[in-house]
Amino acid sequence: MLRINENNEGQNEHAPELVVVLSTFSLGDVAIVKSILDAADIQYFFKGERFLGLVKPWADPAKLIVKKAQAKKVKRLLKDLKLQDCSFFAPSGNKGDTT
Numbered sequence: 001m002l003r004i005n006e007n008n009e010g011q012n013e014h015a016p017e018l019v020v021v022l023s024t025f026s027l028g029d030v031a032i033v034k035s036i037l038d039a040a041d042i043q044y045f046f047k048g049e050r051f052l053g054l055v056k057p058w059a060d061p062a063k064l065i066v067k068k069a070q071a072k073k074v075k076r077l078l079k080d081l082k083l084q085d086c087s088f089f090a091p092s093g094n095k096g097d098t099t
Contacts, residue, residue: 016067016068016069017067017068018045018065018066018067018068019065019066019067019068019071019090020063020064020065020090021064021065021066021071021075021078021089021090022063022064022078022089022090023061023063023064023090024061024062024083024084025062025084026083026084027049028084029084030046030062032081033064033078033081034046036078036081037066037074037077040077042073042074042077043066043067043070044065044066044074045064045065045066046062046063046064046065047063047065048060048061048063
């Protein structure tokens with residue numbers, strides 16, 4: 001499991017750089033993406049998935065976060081996936097979670 005340290009405390013130079021690949025408001029899309037990434041043995045983390053639709057609906061999407069070194073592979077795996085209209089791929093060059 002990947003950990004996110006939002007304030008960078010105690011981060012060492014050997015920790016992998018993490019990037020946001022996808023944002024979604026759809027629990028269905030989260031489940032499908034998890035299944036695909038699990039089958040491909042990709043380490044990932046969905047930030048905020050537990051609060052989709054519960055706290056401030058439509059305010060904060062769940063964010064798929066992966067190691068930067070695996071981001072291109074993840075995008076290739078998901079590129080043909082028919083996602084809900086409320087799911088968005090992050091732009092290239094994304095430097096981690098900025099929220």
